[in-house]
Amino acid sequence: MNDEHSRTLYDRALSVMPGGVNSAVRAAIEPYPFFVQKGDGGHVIDADGNRYVDWVMGLGPLLLGHDLPEAVTAAIQQRASEGPMYGTPTEVEVDLAEFVVRHVPSVEKIRFVNSGTEATTSAVRLARGYTGRNKIVVMQGGYHGAQESTLVEGDADDPKPSSAGVPQSFAEHTLPVPFNDEDAVREVFEEHGDDIAAVMSEPILGNYGIVYPEDGYLEFLREITDEYGALFILDEVITGFRVGGLGCAQSEFGVTPDITTFGKIVGGGFPVGAIGGRAEIIEQFAPSGDVFQAGTFSGHPVTMAAGLETLRFAAENDVYDHVDRLGDRLRSGLTDIVADQAPEYTVVGTDSMFKVIFTRDGPGAGSLEEQCTSGCRQDPTCPRYDYCPKNAGDVTRAETDRWRRLFWGRMKEQGIFLSQNQFECQFVSYAHTDEDVEETLEAYKEAL
């Protein structure tokens, strides 16, 4: 596979951009990332003309794939040609806000911003402003963007900045606990309950190999935050309008957070974030409240139009049936392949998310008949239950080097573009086909 153009472009990029990229994770592909020339349905074509089935889909925003339906393209082009933005409100912001409020059960009011990071940053400030408390409980390995309150590692007894530039005094307000561990959450509330402003969690860890919540875990987070007067922030930047369709993951799991953060799909492929929730909480944002929040580009008309038309298209067509069906086909096909070729590995994901985690131990090929067949559901009756990852630590202990250094490249050689490492998840779009699934499963058979 020729990659001369990508190599030359990366050479140029290294001279003018740190690590040659504009977002750290893009450099995870070694020795250098391939540069994309253009998308085509469920595929991308790189700078050297190589074509790949694309399961990365922009790391999540592209629910409809690379060829946008006519209505979406027309709305984007119209907005762009009418003068891209004005610094004063437009009708399309209200239309998209009304759409989200109508479909997402916990959202009575919403503020749009420009990225998932901005959404989670503002949500944390809002929770602190609303409760008058300082501390935030987060899940180890949960990713909430490049922001000071959540770039924290360690545990609740010893939180530390996970990035240079974050002061230790900031990290001390963040309490990381393992996902799916009720006792750990109970302990931090017993110790710090009167200073905890919020628990912030993804409903499914989407940046750590995909870890599904144990039955009752999200409900537990809802109950304990209520008990201590803290807020429950559900970070649906990945799962929003992907898991559970237009009602998002919260409707699939039947939990009602106080605040939801959105990003990715709600902007239809353009930069976006949003903070939604109970009216009395969201009203605390300036100018109706005293939690300052503002942005030159927030509610950008092109983004709002792309998001609105994408979601309208999803509401009026069989988008979720299609992506969930192909997601199911991928996960069940992978379950069979893994049972045959690498029985210690775990197939994870739900709806249109999927991944294989290279776990080191499994129950043995002979005892897999009763296993979860469409991605790990943390089912205690599944023979894999004692082995499947329950939190980020479990995923870290998987064969992450084998995944990235050996497996990823073998898939790329066969024309399959998977996310950069063991941790980021993969997405099905409306543009993907049954043939893409077949081709991908064949490639997994070769590469595993």
Ligand SMILES: Cc1ncc(COP(=O)(O)O)c(C=O)c1O
């Ligand atoms: C769950 C979650 N929250 C927040 C973010 C940050 O979003 P952005 O990259 O748009 O700033 C991400 C990004 O992947 C995410 O997955």
